[in-house]
Amino acid sequence: MKRTRHRESASRQAPVGQAGAFTPDAISVRPRALEVGGEWVASFAVTGYPREVHPGWLQPLLTYPGRVDVSLHIEPIDPVTAANRLKKQLSKLESGRRHTSDKGRLIDPQVEAATEDAYDLSARVARGEGKLYRLGLYLTVHAATEEALGDEVAAIRSLAASLLLDCKPTTYRSLQGWITSLPMGLDLVGMRRTFDTSALSAAFPFTSPDLPPPDPTSVGAPRGVLYGFNVGSQGLVHHDRFALDNHNSVILGRSGAGKSYLVKLELLRSLYRGIEIHVIDPEDEYARLAAAVGGTYVHLGAEQVRLNPMDLTIHTRPDGRRTAPRDALIRRSLFLHTVISVLLGSELAATDRAALDRAITATYQRAGITSDPRTWTRPAPLLADLAEVLAEAGGADLAARLQPFTTGAFSGLFSGPTTTRPEGHLVVFSLRDLPGELKAIGTLLALDAVWRQVSNPAIRKPRQVVVDEAWLLMKDLAGGEFLLRMSKGSRKWWGGVTVATQDAPDVTSTDLGKAIIANAATQILLRQAPQAIDEICRIFDLSQGERQFLLTADRGQGLLSTGTQRVAFQSIASPVEHQLVTSNPAELAEYSDISPETETSFVDLDAA
Incomplete structure (x- = not known):
């Protein structure tokens, strides 16, 4: 049987901005579904739960790509009532175990596990390490058509089954199930399960697949760069x-x-x-x-585009003054060791490194650059000058290996002073x-x-x-x-x-x-x-x-x-x-x- 409840137009009952403006024009109540203002909804109550859960275990329900309302109804149980209920439950479980043992039957693994959990929970409640709560978990699925609702319901039940959740439809209580999922704090279905503090805290969806903001208390727009959208939650990924x-x-x-x-x-x-x-x-x-x-745009490899590796590091201040680090000459000498090693494609032997070090110092001195910082703004020597000094100072083999980069086929990049000062x-x-x-x-x-x-x-x-x-x-x-x-x-x-x-x-x-x-x-x-x-x-x-x-x-x-x-x-x-x-x-x-x-x-x- 189909029951239809009609409401007058929202604009007739309440002005815009009041609660009446958000009520649907009509609700069609069916045994397992509702048609609310042109939208189809179906509600479920979770009656079975896994034995062990991890923090954020309900997150897959919240990240489902369709529209699903997840509602948690929590009612605390006072310690006296909790202790009495645990005592009665332990008595039932222990009595069942002994009866099974006296009859010579095999012990039910589920009863054995439930007994162990009850003893552990009773001990934690007695020590004040936790409390008991009554929890009701309800799901409401939304879809545009009745056919689409069937597909969404099947997908949600499959997802819930993968989480070891047993979902039962609110048959003949579809209206009560929908109201229970609304943010009104009303539980009209009343299908609840006892949870302790640790299990209840794990049920809260505080974890998220999204990156946390640097300042969680900030209400401003996300900072950083937009990388794209989150595959898991469909939210935006901002990262600074x-x-x-x-x-x-x-x-x-x-x-x-x-x-x-x-x-x-x-x-x-x-x-x-x-x-x-x-x-x-x-x-x-x-x-x-x-x-x-x-x-x-610096086009290395083009004609008349050169970078001199022997240039000293000179910084230009905003007022136009030019300064250099105190150890600029030493750092440049060490960097030239790296340059020569990369050019030759191998690490230098100890004798070659010593000869190169002496040649670097002599090359700068020939160009008038000494340890005096006042000489560091003078034009720097070239790689060809270093090879010439090497040949004269006993490093002929090293100078010969540098020949392709000083006067040979690969000398274009080093054949003159630096032509570009990249800024911008x-x-x-x-x-x-x-x-x-x-x-x-x-x-x-x-x-x-x-x-x-x-x-x-x-x-x-x-x-x-x-x-x-x-x-x-x-x-x-x-x-x-x-x-x-x-x-x-x-x-x-x-x-x-x-x-x-x-x-x-x-x-x-x-x-x-x-x-x-x-x-x-x-x-x-x-x-x-x-x-x-x-x-x-x-x-x-x-x-x-x-x-x-x-x-x-x-x-x-x-x-x-x-x-x-x-x-x-x-x-x-x-x-x-x-x-x-x-x-x-x-x-x-x-x-x-x-x-x-x-x-x-x-x-x-x-x-x-």
Whole structure:
């Protein structure tokens, strides 16, 4: 039988703003469902629970993608009543066990478990370690049509069964079940279960798959960068890396997983916050983005674009004065040891290091640069000058090995003074046109130029350094050590280093790579190759579910880890952002603003 209760129009009963304005025009009551104002609802009462639960065990119900109302009704039981009920329950259970034992029957495992739990609960209540409560758990499912309601009900009951919850429909009490789920504090169904304090506290959905805000008491808008939406809760994932202990980030993902897309998206949105960005771009992927936002583009490998590794670190203050650290000459001498090691592709022997050290000092003295800071603003010598001094001072073999980089085929990058002083809110160092033999040294020199900007004590602002395809530098021991030192020291200068690479084993298989990962408070894992997933799981301590997620993740999906918190997300971009950050050749061919004139109009910046 169908019963229909009609209400007068809400506007006739109460003015807008009062409770009457929110009541439905009609409610159609059926045995197991209701039609409320054009929407179908069905209610359930939970009658069976698992024996053991963990904190936040009801969270899957709250993160269900459909609309489900979860209602908890709690009534405390006074200690005297609780003690009497536990005493009676223990008497029943113990009597049943003895009767079963006297008859020679097998003991029921469920009765045995219930008896043990009752004894444990009775002891905790007697010691005052907990109290008893009556709990009613009710679910109300919403759907647009009656057919859709059946599908939603089946899905919810399956989800509840996976949580070991037994849900019973409120048959012939569908109206009472719906009212019980409303935020009115009325339990018209009355199907309750006794819970102790620990079980009740675990039932509260205080845990969430979303990242907690840095300041939970703040009512302002989320700070940080929008990475995308939460795969588990469909909420938005905001993350402020500058609010953590250190500001470094590591992004690991296989080719085609959306690694560069995510890096460029974070970069663009960080610019909105006034963060200065420096990018090491090995494949010329950031050129269009730099042109769109008015950034500086340094095209390493082009004619008349040079970086002199022997330049001393000179800082320019806001008032125009030029200063240098007290140990600038010593630091530059040590850095040149790293440069030579990366150029030659191997560590130097002790005799070669000694000869190189003497040659570096002699080369600077020939250029008029001594330990007196007043001489440090003089023009710096070149790498060819160092090779000449080496040949004269007994390092002929080392000078011969440097010949391709001083006067040979690879000398273009070092054949003169530095031609560019990269400054601005976005600086991109393109390495695409560098020969493969110069990729590592180009990355190192670009990072050195960036570090001079970041470590300027006269100008303090948040800075972000992006090293895309970091394996190019980390394959050399000296280059990896420089990147590690930069990662450790950037926090002191309000900077953060982003290390992104598609060759995860090259990073995770070395001690340097593991140290760089350990010094990154923000860790992002995108889709991984099956060959690398075991090592990734071991280093990042991933669960089986997270392992499977990384193996099957779509493009742009990944895990964002911030120490104790980890969230699965899907990166999203607006149409304009997508046009600037995508590297899909098919999409790039369709954009009308991609033309040869656009590609060559901002390259080869020469400040000389």
